[in-house]
Amino acid sequence: MLTIKQYVKVQSLEEAYELYQKKNNVVLGGMLWLKMGRGSVNTAIDLSGLGLDRIEETEEEYRLGAMVSLRALETHPGLNELTQGAAAESVRHIVGVQFRNLATVGGSVYGRFGFSDVLTLLLALDARVVLYHAGEMPLAEFAALPRQQKDILTHVILPKAPRRVVYLSQRNISTDFPVLTCALSHQGKKYTCAIGARPMAAQVYGDEKGILTGGVTGESARAFAADVAGRARFSSNLRGSADYRREICQVLIRRGLLAMEEG
Amino acid sequence: MEHKTLKTVGQPVRKKDAMALLLGKPAYVDDVTPRDCLVVKVLRSPHAHALIEEIRTDVACKVPGIVGIYTYKDVPQKRFTMAGQTYPEPSPYDRLILDQRVRFVGDAVAIVAGEDEQAVNRAMKLIKVKYQVLQPVLDPHEALDGPILVHPEDNWRSLCPVGADNRRNLCASDTCSDGDVDQVLAQCPYVVDRVYHTKACNQAMMETFRTYTEMDPYGRLHVISSTQIVFHVRRILANALDIPKSKIHVEKPRIGGGFGAKQTAVAEVYPAFVTWKTGRAAKMIYTREESQIAASPRHEMEVHVRLGATQEGVIRAIDVYTLSNTGAYGEHGPTTVGLSGHKSIPLYTGNLEAFRFAYDVVYTNRQSAGAYRGYGATQGIFAVESAVNELADRLGMDPVALREKNMVREGQIMPAYYNEPASACALDRCMERCKELFGWEEKFPVRDMGNGKVRAAGVAMAMQGSGISGVDVGSATIKLSDEGFYNLSIGAADMGTGCDTILAQMAAECLDCSVDNIAVFGADSDASPYDSGSYASSTTYVTGKAVEKACQQLKEQICTVAAGMLNCSSDEVEFAGDRVRKLDGTGEVTLSQVATQSMCGNPTAVQATCSHTSPTSPPPFMVGMVEVEVDKETGSVEVLDYVAVVDCGTPVNPNLARVQTEGGLVQGIGMALFEGVTYDEKGRMAENSFLQYKIPTRLDMGRLRVEFAPSYEQSGPFGAKSIGEIVINTPSPAIAQAVFRATGVWHRELPITPEKVLMGMKSRG
């Protein structure tokens, strides 16, 4: 059972950052994952007094505060218009409404969890993250950072540049962790494919070979799917074997591309 | 058959406790017992098989608030079983409260009691155990006569002749047969010879195991527990603590689900031991993890079926061999296995010339199994029904037609069911109606829906029993009370099933009053009349009959008192519900007046207790049909439509019977598709939480449609049989068939996961 010695609702990001540098101190997100641990936390740092639970919109982008809930992501009209419903699709399988009211965008992204649907989607959307100390950077870059580097994630930024988006996942049962996640986007000539729950965390695969340059057809979709499945690393866990993941990776990508094309 | 017109039985009466439960009123163990008591937890073994070489508790004992830490050195050395069964239990006496040998990952190592949870948690971490880690036997195939013994101890005991031998890792073994099965099979042009495998699924009732214990003012151990078996718990605790049964009083409040899990005294011994040692009130609340890894799941079974038929689809012989894995202890091991043959083979009594049913139940170093709804029948029916579906495919016959040709019919003697007659059997009507309701003709053909998706259908039949014949005892006490209401006391346990209400409906029917006029009490080992408990689909059928008998007796008593008031003899009056009147119409007294009279200068008791037992266990029957959509590119299986038609005799309360059915179907769907149990090489179970053990949500079960095709069972109360268990049995075989129809691959091991479906198709090419 998780024990916590001290709880601090911080007044500033600076305070949060300073506290977080100390050993055994954690930043609270929705606490859903953290709570399952059996360790002892010295200080639990709560950001919920910093107004980070808002989704702000500017001309160029959406700024999602770290404390925005997955449910807010699911139900936000603008975000779902931008993503053609992929925002809602990416989270609707996550346990239940009560869970998604607690789980936060910041927690999902900062944890860089292998199973994360949200991370998969955001990677395909060219999202950027804002870290209190390290500043703004592409999500893909953040995802590759060493975990020892302790920073406070304050925002996730979604560019509003129009693009086609599709999100698909494979699950053994409706509200379970995914066996595989797949987010696809198409902007101009650029196709981006993020594959997560491999079961390692999501990674982005582009169309460097130009397989889709001539447009998405049944054939090119199949070829691109095979190409990504060939490049991606998969492994096995309770929910599925590496071989199975490789198989359905191709199915999800192909279906996703075709759906995007129809969309 | 002539049936009286019934007023209350057969009505969809609201459950007596429904509103209280829906409005969240305190009703369960942890709600109705004091918060201020010792917290009890169990330190559990990280090893599947080990001997405790040394266990040091001195440091842990110094944690402020710790009241006691107990190890194997502190407990009585007489072995007992935690199985809730009638004495002498068929389950072997193979347990101690704490043992020097630990036999599965999660087995109890030490009991810690303290003033609060934090202290107990801290102390648990400070107990130092040195294990001599032993090689475990995890594979049931390697258990029998293998080199590793799970129970080498000399004081292991088997009380009944079930073929057990701890020196062989054997918990039970038997063979029975009728006719020469080998000879008939040799004559059959079609023989399906297959092995089916089901896993140790967990009941996953929402309320985990929990028990509160205290010493009462008489120096007796008072136990308030979430249990289906108050009387058996009394014996189990007396055995475990080695104290007289007279020292123990067990009661149950509302129970948050059981499904058989709470037919084993999983949690009771630990707080009971603490209270007996310290004299202080104590409580143990199992975590979900403990309920997953150290409880009483279904027996894993491997069922080998050989089924022989003619070209025309006449099923002539069935040979079943079951290897059942009871895990580390033998609770319900010798009995569950019997149902895997005795409740599957008789479905095909129609033309059956010979059958054989043999089994071995083995010990392994896995979690001990127990009772789970269906109790072995579920496993056996998955196997036999799948084999029949495979036969239909081989013969190119419609599986419904094949069943219609071979199914058991009313009046037939069932040799594989202890030669009991199918005294009331509407299985044929169940099939006919199910076929129609489901739209079998349209749905059985495989339909391509495009985008890799196909739809297909499957069918299965099932039976169960109604109580354990010649063993189960149901009792009821009914008394006339002030103003003419009735108190009904029972020892059966309503675990959400609604038996309190159903039995009250029967009493109301007998006594010609409203259900509201019956106050129900139960279950309490001091106050209730003896009842074996609520399991084996017994309560409606066995205890129900006891209610009927008790009411009859009470009516006679009421007439005696009334006759005294009317100055006539009791054969000159008749009971008329709210009054007793003279047959000649010259006078009457109200029930209220009789009640008042009974409490003033009256020597005649207006309280009757009757017990009932049945020499037979009439089976309920049912048919289930499922339509699934299979995604042939991902392997996903979606249940679209499930239709079940059930013959439970008279449905005493159609609402509750229907919800029992729906709930059972969804548990069955969970077993078929989702509920995996995975052990690693060290004997650790992966599905130790609801994060990993996935039971169906409301998005995973499609549409359910349930109807009844009642028969009338003469020996049952108002023609009733049972319903609680049978309803879990059809989904696994029906879904497996539908998946075969969609993909061309038979899945003989559950659960049928998307990966198995897809990879099965790939390897088939």
Added chain:
Amino acid sequence: MEIKLMLNGREVTASIQADTLLIDFLRARGCLSVKRGCETSNCGLCTVLLDGTPVLSCSVLAARADGHSIQTLEGLQEEAAEFVTFIADQGAEQCGFCNPGFVMNTIALLRENPNPTDDEIRAYLAGNLCRCSGYEGQLRGIRAYLNQRNQG
């Protein structure tokens, strides 16, 4: 540490530990409708309303409720009674242990979406596990309530 919150409409000040979970805080204060069914935020039994939003009280620190409003079924008896009679008329309450969480989340659903479709009901309540009823009777009950309400 000390927290101050509105619990079922009444202001409550309490001393808690940093790691006290809201579920334990609530049960200790007599809100016994709040049930624990797992340790992994999967079952929905412990659902309460935090500022009107349904959350899992097993996964919220009591400290985080400071300055907020919490409602449990104890505080919403009348709103619940409006529709739970329809569940009772189906016999779908069964063992009852999941009922408070299910009822709380249904209240949240109906406040948010007074006329949900069957699929919307299933989706919103997907996080409320029930092992007894098979869910169908719960759906029939809610549907019956909505039909009656919309006709009345």
